[in-house]
Amino acid sequence: MMTLASDNVRGQVTVRDLTKTFTINQKALTVLKxxxxxxxxxxxxxxxxxxxxxxxxLLRVLAGLEAADGGDVQIDGRSITGVGRERAVIFQEPRLLPWLTVLGNVAFGLEVRGEPRKQAEEWARRYISLVGLGDFGDAYPKQLSGGMAQRVGIARALTVQPEILLLDEPLGALDAMTKITMQEELTRIWSEERVTMVVVTHDLEEAVYLGDRVLVLPKERGGAIRFLDIDLPRPRDRSEPRFVKYREDLLREFGLH
Ligand SMILES: Nc1ncnc2c1ncn2[C@@H]1O[C@H](COP(=O)(O)OP(=O)(O)OP(=O)(O)O)[C@@H](O)[C@H]1O
Ligand SMILES: [Mg+2]
Incomplete structure (x- = not known):
């Protein structure tokens, strides 16, 4: 039985002593230590x-798509051993199935899980309107703009009711104006769905706009990770002095200011 997200917000992530090493040309490359x-x-x-x-x-390890070499990732107190239903991942490209409509794509994940089609489509419709595509359920992926396709990807991820949404540069391929709209949409969806969100981004303004907290990975391997708490009310105003200050603080972290 599917139920609407309850008031009881879950999706706590605990990472302890995580280590990940790749081997490139027989040389070990430790990415996380x-x-x-x-x-x-x-x-x-x-x-x-x-x-x-x-x-x-890091995102792939949290998703369970990549195994760590050491350490532990726990979701709501349970160690993960691979991918799980409480987590959904959104990549830079939405990777829609071209032969299915928007509705078909969004309902797909539920159908795969054994939900009857009618039920899956009903649920899918709710998320298609949540991402603002209510009139496009019958459209095919090739008929959508980049921003619309990415919205479908977001709806598809949300339809399976994850506790945690993991996004890897989800807006990286969009033009500057669409990106701003989508940042606003993401904030709205995040607050309506009360989902835990982890967003990887190259865009420092986006990091400040979306985040309660920004995690800054060190430039040099083995360096300390840093956190920046973004203490600003939402919706956020990109031009207000405190916002600009946070952005400058981040630029400085990268020696760019
Ligand atoms: N499957 C893999 N096999 C070997 N090395 C890998 C693999 N995946 C990542 N790496 C290495 O791990 C390091 C981190 O890669 P990762 O993709 O996590 O970086 P990133 O911070 O996401 O970079 P970008 O901003 O360019 O997306 C890189 O040096 C990369 O070469
Ligand atoms: Mg990357």
């Missing part, structure tokens, strides 16, 4: 860091 992190239920954590600093690796 003794990594610790606590994400509060319902929090929006954004992650920034230089290219190659391990953002995607």
């Amino acid at each position: 003794g990594f610790n992190l606590d994400i509060r239920p319902g929090e929006c954590l954004t992650i920034v860091g230089a290219s190659g600093s391990g953002k995607t690796t």
Whole structure:
């Protein structure tokens, strides 16, 4: 039986002593070492860091798509051993099935889980309107703009009612204006669904706009991770002095200011 998200917000993430090493040309490359992190239920954590600093690796380990070499990831107190229903992942490209309509794509995940089609489509419709595509249920992916396709990806991820949404540069391929709209949409959806969100981004303004907290991965391997608490009410105003200050603080973390 499916129920609407309750008031009881779940989705707490605890990472302890995480280690991940890749081997490239017989040389070991340690991407994460003794990594610790606590994400509060319902929090929006954004992650920034230089290219190659391990953002995607961290997200994939949290998703259970990549096994760690050591340490532990717990969701609501249980150690994860792979992918799980309480987590959904959104990548830069929405990866929609071209032969299915928007409705078909969004309902797909539920149908795979054995929900009867009618029920799955009813549920899918709710999320299609939540992402503002109520009139496009019958459209095919090739008939959508990039921003619309990414909205479908978000609806598809939400339809299975995850506690935790993991997003890897979800707006990275969008033009600047669509990106701003989608940042506003993501904030709205996050607060309506009360889902825990972890967003990897290259865009420092986006990190400040979306995050309760920004995690800054170190430039040098083995360096300390840093957190920046974003103490600003929502909806956020990108031009207000405190917002601008946070953005400058982040730029400084990267030696860019
Ligand atoms: N499957 C893999 N096999 C070997 N090395 C890998 C693999 N995946 C990632 N790496 C290495 O791990 C490091 C971190 O990669 P990752 O993709 O996590 O970086 P990122 O912070 O997401 O970078 P970007 O901002 O460019 O997306 C890189 O040096 C990369 O070469
Ligand atoms: Mg990456």
